[in-house]
Amino acid sequence: MQTCELVNLADLDTGSASVRATIVSYLGHLLDLGVAGFRIDAAKHMSADDVEAIVGALPSDTVIMSEVIRGSASEPIQPEEYLDAGSVFEFQYARDLGPGVRAGVTGDPQLGAERPLHVPSQKAIVFVDNHDTERGEASVTYRDGGLYLIANALMLADDFGTPVVYSGYAFSDRDAGPATDGSGAAVAWTCAGVTGPRDAYADGDGVCTEGWTAIAGLLELRRWAGDAPRLPGVDDGDVYGFERDGRALLLVNPSGEDAAAVVPTGLPDGEYCDVVAAGASAGRDCTGGTVTVTGGNASATVPARGAVAIHLGARR
Template sequence: MLPPQRSAVRRGVFGAAVAALVVVLAACNNQVPLEPDRAAPDVGIQLFQLPWTAIADECEQTLAPNGFAWVLTSPPNEHIVRDEWWASYQPVSYELESRLGTRDEFADMVQRCDDAGVQIIADAVINHMTGQDDPGVGWAGTPYEHYDYPDLYGYDDFHHCGLTANDDISNYDDRAQVQTCELVNLADLDTSRQNVRDTVGAYLDDLLSLGVAGFRIDAAKHMDAADVEAIIVALPEGTRIMSEVIRGGGEPVQPEEYTAFGEVFEFTYARDLLPALASGFVNEPETEGDRPLHVPADKALVFIDNHDTERGEADLTYRDGDLYVIANALMLADDYGTPVVYSGYAFSDRDAGAPADDAGRVTPVSCAIATDLPADDYEDGARTCVQTWPAIAGMLEFRAFAMDFPRLEGVSEGDAYGFERAGRGVIAVNVGDEATSIQIPTTMQDGKYCDVVSGGRESWTNDGCRDDEFSVENGVATFALAPFTAAAIHLGTAHR
């Protein structure tokens, strides 16, 4: 029996239906029709702890060809000399010399990526400096002490909150502690001081002069939103700002405070989606208006995991294989927020840095030659190369066809779930351990369509579909799904 038909309102606007009907299928067998209109890429990817030379290669060889719009890099500043990944998040100076590369290599990466059509977003650590009690020397040879950074900051440029025994944050329900005490001993800059704002602004301007498109503001939650805005408004118009503000239930500092001057990473998105997938039941989100406990869609950056959450709260990571593919596929098919895919390296020690040479420089790795991914198992240090997974590339293609069209109400049948992007594409997932079938009402034209999850970005050949094929008949898309699989079709994969 077919599932109930949705109302005309829920099935999309008239224009979307018309757009679907004007696509004419080719007359000869196994020929894909003329390609419908595509949207410009919007999806970003975090290439965690990847050297600048390798990111430049990825922009040219995997990111631009697969349809990514921008890359979030790790922090480019000089940092403490340690092997752990978090060394990059303990600035010693704002020189662009780090274990990920030199200033010249960073500039070359920005230019090569820009030439390929991929923008660079730099991770900007401006809330704090180091967390080291003992004096030391940074990666580029700059001496420092906990509250003394030559030619940058002195003792009076830091908060000394006096609210806890060791000046560390102990109570996240106290706004003053969150924004003036130290996060795990990291020397907390007093961003209300004009000289601190000017120094931070000069660092960001330097990066902009090399061509970066914007910044992820690390630990933005730990700075008063007015302080962050005061730094941001002095930057050139059009600078993209992405604030990291981890939402905590009942806490006084919330992400909405930071949306006036840019986008915000919405941690609630993954928190809502991932436990449902792990339990075998997909929740239907709000599909009209704002979603509860989410910033507005046009301000939201959504992700399945990142470098912090994969070492902490994330329910799904690269280790979860099929379910991780399903989660990313649903995110890329959704109409809420701007998706950010995550690509890092395997680890068993949560502090372990990326593999490095004898001098401590992180080893460049190319994902262009990666095959048979996602893997069933990864050795420590191996790059996950998520940007080359066929399912990810295929869903980026799906998004290009569907992103300008509304998400319609989903259908659930047992462990299966799916929804349509009005007249442009349909996605279905099975999060159960048994094969199942699901039927999803659609305004897409009747016919056969190649699956982009199994078939990848180029899911068809002149001989037919590269992998799975699904049909639309009488306004219903039917998906027969193996356990723990996703499938998606769009107008560009139609054939007879």
């Protein structure tokens, strides 16, 4: 048994049949109310066998995402131990992605279904930052504006893992909670009119990443890419990108100046709407710009600290 008494959190005896039954009953009630699944916080502080036993008593279609922070290779508890209970958050993904984006140097990870110090793709929940790491180890957060958009674009266009787009609230004190009213209740924020990163945020403002035009377009790109593998990267000057074999193409520019680029691609010839600028297909008019593919090359102007993306469904 792993004894892990955390601050203000009782260490339940999850090896006990009665404790497990109580937990399963509670989770089952939440499922009856319409919950689809659960994020298991600090799962590494519970025995993997206990987690698996509890999850195994739930309906087979219950979504399980365990937080098992990967430490050094010498640590006795590793994320791989929890894969029989469902997916796990792969912290190494953000650790590999963020520093390069921060430094303005982007490049290929090891391509394929498995990457060093990552759980297999089908079990990996990947992210740029989350509610914990944005206050600590994350290399890129909402404060980085266009670079944050680039990091999310690289994740969403990738073929690895299941991505989570994080959206929180702005803060200047790393220990601050959300804005509250006189009764102590959190004050709701609005995302009306928010279409992308803002130049400045006041404490308590919603970052509203989920409302960004680019995120909608990149989610559509991911659907169009389907199971097409990520191909080795291409570059032209400050512009780096990669293709999802014959279905989609992403280009990013972490520099401070707009950059014209011509890169090889397997997409069919034609003119494509840039879905980063135009968003998802509903009502798209291509006013945000286009990418031209001719004779196996894609030509585009990629904005400073921004991205351009196309897919087969965005062909005009």
